[in-house]
Amino acid sequence: MSNIVLECRDLSKSYFDGAALIQVLQGVNLQVQAGEMIAVIGNSGSGKSTLMHLLGGLDKPSSGNILIKGKNIAALSETEKCDLRNRNLGFVYQFHHLLPEFTALENVCMPLLIGNMDPKMAEPKAEHILELVGLKERLTHKISELSGGERQRVAIARALVIDPLCILADEPTGNLDPKNAERVFQLFLDLQKACQTSVVIVTHDIRLAEQTQRMLKIENGELVLI
Ligand SMILES: Nc1ncnc2c1ncn2[C@@H]1O[C@H](COP(=O)(O)OP(=O)(O)O)[C@@H](O)[C@H]1O
Ligand SMILES: [Mg+2]
Numbered sequence: 001m002s003n004i005v006l007e008c009r010d011l012s013k014s015y016f017d018g019a020a021l022i023q024v025l026q027g028v029n030l031q032v033q034a035g036e037m038i039a040v041i042g043n044s045g046s047g048k049s050t051l052m053h054l055l056g057g058l059d060k061p062s063s064g065n066i067l068i069k070g071k072n073i074a075a076l077s078e079t080e081k082c083d084l085r086n087r088n089l090g091f092v093y094q095f096h097h098l099l100p101e102f103t104a105l106e107n108v109c110m111p112l113l114i115g116n117m118d119p120k121m122a123e124p125k126a127e128h129i130l131e132l133v134g135l136k137e138r139l140t141h142k143i144s145e146l147s148g149g150e151r152q153r154v155a156i157a158r159a160l161v162i163d164p165l166c167i168l169a170d171e172p173t174g175n176l177d178p179k180n181a182e183r184v185f186q187l188f189l190d191l192q193k194a195c196q197t198s199v200v201i202v203t204h205d206i207r208l209a210e211q212t213q214r215m216l217k218i219e220n221g222e223l224v225l226i
Contacts, residue, residue: 002070005088005165005198006032006055011064012221013050024050026221028064032166037192037199039209041226042218048202051218052170055200057085069165086115090159090197092169096151098158100144104135107143108157115162129157132194133187149180156187166198173203181205 011028014021024047032038042048053059054066057073066073068088073081098107105126112122130139133153143151152172159167169188173181185201185208192199201212209215217226 003034004031004067005034005069006030006200007067007070008051008055008061009065009067011051011054011066012062013047013054013059014062023221025054025061025218025223028221028223030055030216030223032198032200034165035192035196035198036214037189037201037212038214038216039212040200040202040216040218040223041204041206041209046218047221048218049170051223052168052200052202056089056091056168057081086111087162088165090162090164090167092152092155092159092167092172094171094174096143096155098143098151098154101142103140103142104130104146104150104154104157105139107154108161111158111162126157126161129161130154132160132191133157147180148176149184152176152180152184153187156184156191160191160195160197163195164197166200169199169201171202171204173205173208181208185211 008028008030011025013025014023040048054061057066068084071084108126108130109122112125113119127139133156135150135153138146138150143154173184176184188199188201189211203209215226216223
């Protein structure tokens, strides 16, 4: 059986800005193995977020294919694609996108409840994940009452709670001071080992990227190993 959880083949993406065609990605190939952590670096505007959106099935490529668990998402209906994504992928962004007036626990429960899990089962599961990310003492705090680093931890817990095969994290430390950035990055490394979840993480910080198993750079629309 294949150990590839997420894959893109000959992926290209261009935008038409009204006057010219902007070729952002060109012939990108990537295979994410089960349990591995990959860092993606590249200059601002090089196409990192574009790649993450495509890998997550949130945007359509101009050409090429994306396979989640070996399934080509282009062949699926919108509902099937959403279902495959919701069951297998977790997303973490630079800004947390949590619901500020809800507690940490409620935010982490949300994906489980959306997936129709009984609240009696969802709550202990969410509690456990929040404990894993070091927020045992913050379960009933509202997001608006938490620090930046703590909010990112909740966002990571929310991504992890569905037991995803892979987490796609787009500059999750980009909005944090260096100390908290280091801590949150370390958390990804620890969780990836503890939970055997694959992680694709975009970062500007090469010192952080160097701690992963594979470091890739987007350069002139291509993804190169460095
Ligand atoms: N929806 C869009 N329409 C037109 N151009 C876009 C769109 N999204 C991104 N771009 C362009 O694609 C390039 C790559 O953007 P992005 O993937 O966000 O880069 P990064 O995340 O590496 O900073 C940029 O030049 C950006 O302006
Ligand atoms: Mg970006």
